[in-house]
Amino acid sequence: MNFEYSDKVKRLQAKISDFMDQYVFPNEKTYMEQISKENRFSTHPTIMEELKAKAKAEGLWNLFLPDSEDGAGLSNIEYAPLCELMGRSSIGPEVFNCAAPDTGNMEVLVRYGTDEHKEKWLKPLLNGEIRSCFSMTEPNVASSDATNIESSIIRDGDEYVINGTKWWSSGAGDPRCKIAIVMGKNDPNAEKHKQQSMILVPLDTPGVKIKRTLNVFGYDHAPHGHAEIEYNNVRVPASNMLLGEGRGFEIAQGRLGPGRIHHCMRTIGAAERALSILCERVQERIAFGKTLAEQGVIQEWIAEARMNIEQSRLLTLKAAYMMDTVGNKAAKTEIAMIKVVAPNVALQVIDHAIQALGAKGVSQDTPLAASWANIRTLRLADGPDEVHKRAIARQELKKYKKVAQGVQ
Numbered sequence: 201m202n203f204e205y206s207d208k209v210k211r212l213q214a215k216i217s218d219f220m221d222q223y224v225f226p227n228e229k230t231y232m233e234q235i236s237k238e239n240r241f242s243t244h245p246t247i248m249e250e251l252k253a254k255a256k257a258e259g260l261w262n263l264f265l266p267d268s269e270d271g272a273g274l275s276n277i278e279y280a281p282l283c284e285l286m287g288r289s290s291i292g293p294e295v296f297n298c299a300a301p302d303t304g305n306m307e308v309l310v311r312y313g314t315d316e317h318k319e320k321w322l323k324p325l326l327n328g329e330i331r332s333c334f335s336m337t338e339p340n341v342a343s344s345d346a347t348n349i350e351s352s353i354i355r356d357g358d359e360y361v362i363n364g365t366k367w368w369s370s371g372a373g374d375p376r377c378k379i380a381i382v383m384g385k386n387d388p389n390a391e392k393h394k395q396q397s398m399i400l401v402p403l404d405t406p407g408v409k410i411k412r413t414l415n416v417f418g419y420d421h422a423p424h425g426h427a428e429i430e431y432n433n434v435r436v437p438a439s440n441m442l443l444g445e446g447r448g449f450e451i452a453q454g455r456l457g458p459g460r461i462h463h464c465m466r467t468i469g470a471a472e473r474a475l476s477i478l479c480e481r482v483q484e485r486i487a488f489g490k491t492l493a494e495q496g497v498i499q500e501w502i503a504e505a506r507m508n509i510e511q512s513r514l515l516t517l518k519a520a521y522m523m524d525t526v527g528n529k530a531a532k533t534e535i536a537m538i539k540v541v542a543p544n545v546a547l548q549v550i551d552h553a554i555q556a557l558g559a560k561g562v563s564q565d566t567p568l569a570a571s572w573a574n575i576r577t578l579r580l581a582d583g584p585d586e587v588h589k590r591a592i593a594r595q596e597l598k599k600y601k602k603v604a605q606g607v608q
């Protein structure tokens with residue numbers, strides 16, 4: 201593994217970094233202020249569209265798509281340091297059209313969409329004109345095990361009929377969200393991993409009802425939102441089926457393919473931002489006759505943060521490198537490891553930054569509180585830690601099983 205970024209990546213790093221400093225960080229407050237107080241999901245901050253237009257004009261657009269004519273053609277290891285920079289701000293990824301869940305959904309459409317799907321949905325997503333959601337999780341079943349998903353997708357003539365209740369469909373609160381990728385069972389009697397399908401459902405189809413949006417530690421994440429959606433006898437053309445009946449798990453593997461570690465990359469950016477906020481503050485704040493920076497305990501937090509961020513970044517890059525060189529399947533343990541490590545490291549760094557800032561740290565005057573709440577969800581939303589650890593432990597145990605069998 202080569203630790204040096206290519207010239208192309210260095211150029212993009214410099215461009216994105218400048219863009220973040222010049223336009224993104226200074227406009228975070230404006231973005232929040234432009235979200236309507238009365239109906240927080242009805243308007244979209246105009247500043248976002250202005251920033252998107254600027255990023256697009258500078259060629260900083262759709263950088264996440266690895267092997268596509270529509271993206272920047274970057275490998276995972278090339279995209280990682282760029283995604284990290286975008287992750288320093290909660291509004292950063294959308295500015296560059298590199299935000300979840302659209303990135304994963306666009307990857308699905310690139311890989312599995314028909315020409316018609318691409319024209320109708322991929323094109324406007326790539327242009328940043330609409331947004332999308334991924335509707336898998338259900339309130340009534342343990343959704344960390346996707347074989348439990350119960351919604352039904354049943355063929356009826358030239359159509360499929362969809363019934364079920366989903367929640368945590370992120371992004372569906374936004375009026376610009378026009379299309380959902382819905383997961384559901386089309387054959388409960390098929391082999392366990394062949395029961396589920398994924399289908400495209402335009403959100404304006406009769407029978408689709410957004411019941412409410414859910415809060416994250418009190419944050420509504422408007423205008424994005426995490427929606428509970430009822431699908432009640434929703435009929436879509438049979439051609440909306442992705443890849444084919446019973447192939448939902450196959451798509452899930454692909455969906456979580458290149459995009460699998462984007463959250464980890466962004467999370468490292470959030471940790472770096474928290475550390476910089478901490479370092480700036482402790483050098484100017486004086487308590488008990490000296491700056492906070494002179495306190496041994498604060499220096500320990502800073503050292504720990506730097507060490508842990510570096511470790512987290514290296515593991516992310518290793519996972520990205522393996523995805524690029526030996527494929528997602530062979531990289532699955534590294535992917536699982538970084539999905540646990542990155543948010544836990546970032547949460548510790550942010551927590552120390554909050555502590556070092558005193559009461560200001562929990563307020564709305566810095567990005568720290570919102571960032572902690574956001575990243576805490578990744579320990580669930582990107583697959584619960586325990587599920588990843590189960591996979592890591594199983595891989596580890598397998599090694600010894602082989603040895604034991606060899607010995608016998």
Ligand SMILES: Cc1cc2nc3c(=O)[nH]c(=O)nc-3n(C[C@H](O)[C@H](O)[C@H](O)COP(=O)(O)OP(=O)(O)OC[C@H]3O[C@@H](n4cnc5c(N)ncnc54)[C@H](O)[C@@H]3O)c2cc1C
Pocket residue numbers: 301333334335336337338341342343344345367368369370371416426577580581582583584585586587590
């Ligand atoms: C902010 C946010 C955004 C989200 N966005 C989306 C989205 O866009 N689309 C979507 O479909 N879903 C989304 N989700 C849902 C997320 O994917 C699920 O919450 C997650 O898969 C876990 O499912 P669950 O909530 O049903 O928990 P459950 O499956 O009920 O699991 C609960 C807990 O059980 C434990 N557990 C589970 N399995 C094991 C095991 N094998 N060993 C030990 N312990 C275990 C874990 O601690 C786990 O947290 C989002 C969630 C959040 C919080």
